[in-house]
Amino acid sequence: MTSAGAPLGLRCSNLEKRFGNFMALRRLSFEIRPGEAVALAGHNGSGKTTFLRIAAGLSRPTSGSLHVGSEDIITTAVRMRIGFVAHQTMLYDELTAEENLLLFARLQGISASADRTAELLRETGLAERRCSLVRTFSRGMRQRLTIARALLHAPSLLLFDEPGTGLDAPGISWLAATLLRVRQAGCTILMSLHGQAELAAVATRAMRLEAGSLAADSLSGESIESVLRVKER
Amino acid sequence: MKKNLFALLVVLMLGWAAYASFFVAPTENTMGVIQRIFYLHMPSAIVAFCAFLVTFVANLLYVFRRQQRWDWLAVSAAEVGLAYITVVLITGPIWAHPVWGIWWTWDARLTSTFVLWLLYISYLLLRTLIEDPHRRALASAVYGIFAFLDVPLVHMSIRWWRTQHPQPVLMGGPGTGLDSRMKIVLLYSFIALLSLMIFLVRQRYELEAMRGQADVLRREAEAA
Amino acid sequence: MALLQTTATLFNKELRTELRSRELITTTIVFIVLVVVLFSFTFDPTSTESRRFGPGLLWLAFLFAASLMLQPCFLREQLNDTLSAVRMASPDPFAIFLAKLAANTMFLLLTELLMLPVFAVLYNVPVWHVLPSLALVLFSGSLGICVAGTGVAAISAQARMRELLLPLLLLPLLSPVLIASTEATAALLAGQPVLRLDWVGFLAAFDLVFLTALWLFGEFLLEE
Numbered sequence: 001m002t003s004a005g006a007p008l009g010l011r012c013s014n015l016e017k018r019f020g021n022f023m024a025l026r027r028l029s030f031e032i033r034p035g036e037a038v039a040l041a042g043h044n045g046s047g048k049t050t051f052l053r054i055a056a057g058l059s060r061p062t063s064g065s066l067h068v069g070s071e072d073i074i075t076t077a078v079r080m081r082i083g084f085v086a087h088q089t090m091l092y093d094e095l096t097a098e099e100n101l102l103l104f105a106r107l108q109g110i111s112a113s114a115d116r117t118a119e120l121l122r123e124t125g126l127a128e129r130r131c132s133l134v135r136t137f138s139r140g141m142r143q144r145l146t147i148a149r150a151l152l153h154a155p156s157l158l159l160f161d162e163p164g165t166g167l168d169a170p171g172i173s174w175l176a177a178t179l180l181r182v183r184q185a186g187c188t189i190l191m192s193l194h195g196q197a198e199l200a201a202v203a204t205r206a207m208r209l210e211a212g213s214l215a216a217d218s219l220s221g222e223s224i225e226s227v228l229r230v231k232e233r
Numbered sequence: 234m235k236k237n238l239f240a241l242l243v244v245l246m247l248g249w250a251a252y253a254s255f256f257v258a259p260t261e262n263t264m265g266v267i268q269r270i271f272y273l274h275m276p277s278a279i280v281a282f283c284a285f286l287v288t289f290v291a292n293l294l295y296v297f298r299r300q301q302r303w304d305w306l307a308v309s310a311a312e313v314g315l316a317y318i319t320v321v322l323i324t325g326p327i328w329a330h331p332v333w334g335i336w337w338t339w340d341a342r343l344t345s346t347f348v349l350w351l352l353y354i355s356y357l358l359l360r361t362l363i364e365d366p367h368r369r370a371l372a373s374a375v376y377g378i379f380a381f382l383d384v385p386l387v388h389m390s391i392r393w394w395r396t397q398h399p400q401p402v403l404m405g406g407p408g409t410g411l412d413s414r415m416k417i418v419l420l421y422s423f424i425a426l427l428s429l430m431i432f433l434v435r436q437r438y439e440l441e442a443m444r445g446q447a448d449v450l451r452r453e454a455e456a457a
Numbered sequence: 458m459a460l461l462q463t464t465a466t467l468f469n470k471e472l473r474t475e476l477r478s479r480e481l482i483t484t485t486i487v488f489i490v491l492v493v494v495l496f497s498f499t500f501d502p503t504s505t506e507s508r509r510f511g512p513g514l515l516w517l518a519f520l521f522a523a524s525l526m527l528q529p530c531f532l533r534e535q536l537n538d539t540l541s542a543v544r545m546a547s548p549d550p551f552a553i554f555l556a557k558l559a560a561n562t563m564f565l566l567l568t569e570l571l572m573l574p575v576f577a578v579l580y581n582v583p584v585w586h587v588l589p590s591l592a593l594v595l596f597s598g599s600l601g602i603c604v605a606g607t608g609v610a611a612i613s614a615q616a617r618m619r620e621l622l623l624p625l626l627l628l629p630l631l632s633p634v635l636i637a638s639t640e641a642t643a644a645l646l647a648g649q650p651v652l653r654l655d656w657v658g659f660l661a662a663f664d665l666v667f668l669t670a671l672w673l674f675g676e677f678l679l680e681e
Contacts, residue, residue, distance in 0.1 A: 018452065019365050020364055020365050020366060020448075021448055021451055021452055021455070023452060023455070053541075053681065056541075056545060057545070058541050058544065058545070058681055059680075059681040060367075060680060060681070062367070076547075076548055076549075079544075079545050080545070080546065080548070082545065084541075084542070084545055086538055086541060086542075087538070088536075088537045088538035089537045089538075090537055090538050090539050090541060090542035091537055091539065091542075092470070092474060092537070092539055093536070093537065094473070094474040094477045094478055095470070095473060095474065095477075099473065103466065103470050104542065104546050106466045107463060107466055107467070107543070107546040107547055108546050109459075109462075109548075133477075149542070153546075296674060296677055348629055348632050351629040352629045352630065355625050355626050355629055358622070358625060358626075359612065359613075359616060359622065359626060362616040362617045362618055362622060363615055363616045363617070364617075368615055368681075371677055371678075371680065372612045372615050372616070372678065374677075375608070375612060375674045375677055375678055376609070376612050376626060378670060378674055379605065379608060379609070379630060379667070379670060380629075380630065382666055382667070382670055383629075383630050383633070386633040386662070386663055386666065387632055387633050389633070389659070390632070390633035390636040390637055390659060391632075391633075391636065393640075393655070393656075393659070394636050394640060
């Protein structure tokens with residue numbers, strides 16, 4: 001699993017997002033350099049998901065700017081180099097595991113889509129269940145498939161929103177190994193985490209959001225562990 | 234000050250238009266006094282259409298520029314336009330009853346006006362059902378564009394369908410034309426009603442803008 | 458080319474998911490049968506009466522059925538947030554609309570063709586001798602319903618009370634389609650069947666206007 005093209009960096013300045021009267025993100029300004037693996041911590045509602053969705057080009061910021069790669073705005077070409085895992089599975093329940101992967105492989109114009117799909121099904125350990133409907137899968141199996149879907153097109157930037165959700169201990173180890181390999185291949189990673197020390201070990205940098213603002217960044221000297229330690233409210 | 238002067242001007246124009254339509258315009262030969270409602274009915278319909286045109290342009294500008302003021306303008310003009318259309322739909326039957334002997338007929342113009350009214354009711358209804366201001370502005374702008382594009386189609390289909398519609402009085406052939414005094418009064422009422430529309434849209438826009446600013450202040454208070 | 462390829466891939470997905478559940482087609486058929494049967498109580502379905510009321514009733518049934526059927530096309534995608542994944546993977550967002558439009562039109566036409574014999578038998582109206590012409594009318598009318606309907610479904614999916622809202626937004630927009638399709642169908646079912654090309658042309662114009670609008674503005678409806 002290698003990265004296609006140069007890894008993408010990400011830079012935001014004075015980024016703000018509000019929903020009605022609620023400020024989800026306040027004046028975020030930071031840069032993630034190509035090849036970095038950043039773990040993002042914070043309470044529920046601290047703005048992690050909102051930030052990741054803006055970075056994926058799914059949602060527009062209210063003000064401020066966000067650059068991915070050298071582009072000013074997130075164009076379709078850039079969007080197609082991003083691997084995205086969201087809260088929800090983003091899978092069709094009425095399609096089989098194989099059909100789901102094939103659909104996204106075809107959409108993304110991957111030439112050997114069938115080979116690529118088979119390869120990922122093997123890696124996720126879902127090869128035997130490839131012809132079962134996703135509806136019949138457990139949460140952990142769906143999460144593995146979701147991650148496989150995000151890696152299909154060998155993206156240059158991974159945006160993972162709590163990728164460990166629903167995974168059991170072997171699943172977490174598999175995910176950590178996968179992330180490590182992707183990172184070593186040069187892909188930029190930005191993932192929000194809730195605990196899960198094994199996944200945090202992949203990170204080369206950590207940031208913490210509180211109420212939509214950047215509260216801590218390991219670049220300013222703090223250790224990754226202490227940045228990721230979310231204080232009890 | 235400027236606003237008050239404009240308001241005064243609008244009131245004077247409306248007063249003059251009302252006076253003129255009752256005392257300056259001659260009484261129509263066949264329909265009699267009731268025909269004078271025409272000076273309110275017909276210009277209102279045109280002014281309503283002007284208001285919806287403003288909504289359409291504001292919708293387009295919002296989609297491409299994403300500035301909230303275009304959304305404010307769109308909703309203001311749509312509400313005022315709807316008020317005018319309502320006037321048209323009320324004065325129509327009042328005029329029709331003594332002349333045609335019925336309150337309502339599914340005649341082409343009446344029916345298309347009614348569909349127009351429904352379209353913009355739906356537009357305003359949609360706006361009440363989306364919470365987030367940006368999402369509301371964007372979704373309703375696209376619906377507003379759809380609605381406006383539908384207007385000529387509605388009009389054409391209903392016209393083809395009900396071809397027995399009475400000839401328009403203004404643009405009809407020779408002999409059906411209006412008395413020159415009638416035309417002048419019609420022009421007066423049109424200008425007066427148009428000025429009122431502009432005044433109302435402005436007032437409504439300011440209200441909407443204040444609402445938007447109140448939101449910003451509330452947000453800042455929360456942030457502090 | 459990329460647009461067509463993406464559309465084909467997504468269309469394939471729409472068909473597969475629908476054929477697995479068959480939710481839409483079955484509910485739509487049951488709904489149309491219900492309307493057709495219930496309507497027979499409101500007038501005496503003799504051959505002459507049916508010719509007068511039949512086409513309108515048929516198209517009203519199709520219109521209401523479509524407003525039910527179009528509902529899930531975006532709501533289904535919200536369930537697991539699949540729309541976001543498709544948006545990120547599609548080179549052209551218009552393909553998402555085109556695929557849904559093609560699938561919806563196909564489902565609607567399928568139910569219409571299944572319902573036609575039922576209608577013909579119950580209402581004593583022969584349709585066989587005009588079937589090719591009727592198919593043309595059904596196609597252009599259904600395409601109109603689905604073009605506007607797919608856009609409006611994307612709008613109503615963002616609002617509260619979406620199930621109620623879709624018909625309210627859609628039906629006034631579709632009044633020209635209802636008129637044109639009904640008139641064209643009535644002309645075909647009359648004693649001397651005529652294919653009214655003017656109405657078919659009108660439907661084609663409606664389809665074209667809304668298809669262009671969807672192409673220009675549809676992508677804004679997918680934004681969050």
